Amino acid sequence: MDTSSPHSATETELALLDRYWRAANYLSVGQIYLMANPLLREPLQPEHIKPRLLGHWGTTPGLNFIYAHLNRIIRQRDLNLLYICGPGHGGPGMVANTWLEGTYSEIYPKVSADAQGMQHLFRQFSFPGGIPSHAAPETPGSIHEGGELGYSLVHAFGAAFDHPDLIVPCVIGDGEAETGPLAASWHGTKFLNAARDGAVLPILHLNGYKIANPTLLGRSSDEDLRQLFAGYGYEPLFVSGDDPQKMHRLMADTLDRAFDRIRDFQQQARQGHTGDSVPAWPMIILRSPKGWTGPKTVDGKKVEGFWRAHQVPVSECRENDEHRQLLQNWLQSYRPDDLFDEQGRLKPELQALAPQGEKRMGATPYANGGRLRKPLKTRDIREFAVKIDKPGDTQEQSTAVLASYLSAIFRDNPDNFRLFGPDETASNRLSKVFDVTNRTWMEEIRDYDEQLAPDGRVMEILSEHQCQGWLEGYLLTGRHGLFNCYEAFIHIIDSMFNQHAKWLKVSRKLPWREPIASLNYLLSSHVWRQDHNGYSHQDPGFIDHVINKKADIVRVYLPPDANTLLWVGDHCLKTWDRINVIIAGKQPEPQWLSMDEAIAHCEKGMGIWPWAGNEKPGKQPDVVMACAGDVPTMETLAAVDLLRQYLPDLSVRVVNVVDLMALQTRDQHPHGLEEQDFDAIFTRDRPVVFAFHGYPALIHRLAYQRNNHPNFHVRGFNEEGTTTTPFDMTVLNELDRYHLAQEAILRVPGLQEKAADVLDKLQEKLAAHHAWVREYGEDIPEVRDWKWPSQQGGGEVGD
Known part of the structure; x- marks a missing residue:
């Protein structure tokens, strides 16, 4: 292993880091099990244990291990890191680490950085009136909901686009790695421009098991994994083992190597030294036991390194004396007196390991994108209006008219707006945007290719999952965007829409989370003009799915012509904390309303068209x-x-x-x-x-x-x-x-x-x-x- 980095960790640093990791593990176990006696100042009693044990231990120690090591990277290199936790069940670790670094207590003063706060931290977890068991909007530093299995890496790339000073370490669980969206997400490097974007460091966390089965990648050999990820275009770096002392050294050296690589790629690109191919960005494959540092066996059955560690390894701690003693031994193995002082505060030498201020991953503004959000610069929609002399006399392609408006958005917002779509921008008659920008493309460009460029701002990949995830990551870190798609196939992201709607619902009730730009869909090639593709392309049901969500989150617009579409598009792009669905045709169609009429009509939401009827006055x-x-x-x-x-x-x-x-x-x-x-x-x-x-x-x-x-x-x-x-x-x-x-x-x-x-x-x-x-x-x-x-x-x- 190359340890020549000037940032290499000393043995003293690693010893301190190991204690910090033990503190995070202790707090994680405490959240799952305890409602009192947080520092074990007395023997555990049944009443100290929660009556319902909820939470997931298996993935958590690995997440804590990564978090602690990334803190060292931030301090030594003065970096902005956004930690994306793909294994959403690792919520105890995310909460524990933000409490250790001080962010949690700043946001939630009731959960103070002492023994009293620790008890509150433990009691609230997975408890009525408390917090969820997974990473959620309530979790500082999170942009990724714990229920979103399969989307962590695509969110990471979305966050990195147009954020040149940001690096996004993204932890991918080996269960999550089996999903289709995640498998496609590895291609994100083909759209990442080191000259203008940040970077993503994927960390594939292989602990071998999901809920009750081995994982495919967990059972793959290192050589098979090396070939797989080299084929995706990465340089895979391996960290494997279960001995904490050896693993700390290996992880520190590997992270140094990875961040040195990222620094070199970015420096070369920003100095204009771009190569002929996409860089082989580093990614880390971390193999550690599921439930690492927890009980090795319970009731004579294997736990550590097996699927039984997935959730609550010791499950009968209230009623079973042996289980309760096992839990006490487990907690004491982390030596809490070595970690916390008499008041329950993290000892000063361990507090010093956390970054300061907004460099803390729980406090980074990139995870609270509303703090970074700048208003989108827009022009008067009258500049793009279709002239109407008489209703129905003019034929226009409404989405083509909107494309002129979007072109101006691109021109006026060079680093704050992107258009996402699954290879359908031209099909949906939005080609006018290519007068201003191109499709993002980091691979080889041949002399006969059209509208491809490394600095393009139209994001096209034939995966609705990737488009949705990129846009979510982009919005959640403070920018603006639009997703255009064929109406029938937007259903592919139904579950992703669900999770984003839930995120918005919860985050809007958190005063510390600032509003983000709305997620806007433009659905064209709709049901009534899919006559050429047929029945498989004919489905308007996404509207029904959307309307199931909370009323104050969703909006659905059906503009009848180009001028109403201009108003609706302009309005939606200026909103925040909403999901807006716009359905508009791309084929030539009659145009009905002048711009002034369209504005008046859209502002009311509906109205009578007197010119079309023949009512008798009064x-x-x-x-x-x-x-x-x-x-x-x-x-x-x-x-x-x-x-x-x-x-x-x-x-x-x-x-x-x-x-x-x-x-x-x-x-x-x-x-x-x-x-x-x-x-x-x-x-x-x-x-x-x-x-x-x-x-x-x-x-x-x-x-x-x-x-x-x-x-x-x-x-x-x-x-x-x-x-x-x-x-x-x-x-x-x-x-x-x-x-x-x-x-x-x-x-x-x-x-x-x-x-x-x-x-x-x-x-x-x-x-x-x-x-x-x-x-x-x-x-x-x-x-x-x-x-x-x-x-x-x-x-x-x-x-």
Whole structure:
């Protein structure tokens, strides 16, 4: 082993470091088991033990070992490190280390740095009214929720992008290493630019077992692991053993080697000496026993180095005298009197091992990204507006219009904004951003490649998991971003969305956590324009999943055209501590509202479009034709056009909904319309035919408390799809103009009998469409060439 680093640890330093590690282990065990007698000043009694033992010991001593050694690296090299704890069950270690370094007591004064605070530290862990058993928003220094198995490394890379002064040691458990997202995360180095980004130091922590089985990588030979990670492009460095004295020396020397490598790569890149290939960044493979330093056996069964160490190794300490004595012996093996003084404070020579101030990993502002967040520089959306003379006269690709706005964001925010997507930026018509930046690419670039560059700021990899994780890490460390994706495949990250929503919910209640920029999704290539790819690409259900979360966290927007999309995009990028879902089409489509009209409409969340209806002044309409989504809006207006042709005396009101959450009552969601305003739009007793982008049941779920909800008749995606024409997709799901017009006639009392001939004509049109599309493979001219009649256009958007 090369020990030539000028930072090499002395034997005295390592002896102190071993005591610090023992202190962290002692505190970790205490959190799992004790509610009193924290320093063992008297023999353990049943009442000192928690009645319910919850927590995970197996991974914790290894995490404490790494944390202690990283403290030495910080002190000696004056570095900013962000510790990402992939084995989320190692929460006791994360809490213990932040208490030892002083951060925990500063944030939570009740948990003071003495015996009284230690008792509170122990009692609160996995206890009603206390803290979770895993790394969580409540844990100082954490950006990674303990339940997020598989995402630690992708979060680490997201944190490192555009943070040149940050190094992110990321501990990956060998159980976590078996997940698909983690396996893809190793490719993050191909997107990491040493000249402008920070660095990630993966530490693969192999203790051999997960909950009840061996792990795949834990059983792999060193040579197999060396080949695997060399193939990924890393330089694997091994630290293996169970003798603490030898392991401390080996770990210290290995960390010195790794950080020397990182320093050299960054210096070369920042001096302009870039090589022809991605650097072989170091990564560490740490093999240590599961439950290291804990009981070797319990009741004659193997524990240390086996899966029985995973959770609570000694489980009957209240009722079983032998177990309680085993626990006492275990705790005393760490020699607490050698670690803490009479007042229960960490001894001064051990306190000196922790970094100071914001260099402490529990206090780093990189783990509290709102402290680093700078406002995004944006331009007036009117600069990018589509000029509208009359509703429906202009055809535009709405996402292409938004791309011009995003290009300006890139231009004005060179180190504070990135766009993430799974190889779909161009497909989603956002190519205008490539006028300003390129795709990030650190591998070989050939002379015929396009829009690839090491300093590109568009992050594309064909993995929704990686895009989501990169963006989360980027946001959690203080920056801004947007994730664009095909609507049907955003479901791949459902569980990641869940965890981020939970993180936001909890962190917003913690006064010490500053707000971070919102996680923004742009879902295009949506269900109604996936006619070319077919049924596998047709699914609008992500909205339903999102709306399960706490009302004050999520927002869903369905802008009907480009100007409303500009307002929504601009609004969402300026928010914080939210998850915003924007669904907008990429195909040429009619444009309805001027920018001033779009602003007024979006600020209200929904509204009446007087120019589209034919209501009599001062009278209620016969029917309300409502819509949410771009294709449903077009089909609704086409249906209204048919009704005005066939039944000119029928009084029709047209309502468009941009902000889906406005349908809920105000007590359900902060964007919900007040009851009187909702009634003024939808009436209290008239039929409402609602054309919706997604599954119809969702509208009923959102509006069920509204006065007129019994008269809501919703049409949307009914799980019918195939490879077909755009209009045929709406017909298959009965969301088309003909079905919508029929629905209106059927729902207005007494109209069905009077308009039987109109119903027949509409049915004939459906039959004609069916025959035509199967004969010619394109939509009928009446549909293909339809435009909103100019004599019906004009006028301001109402309220």
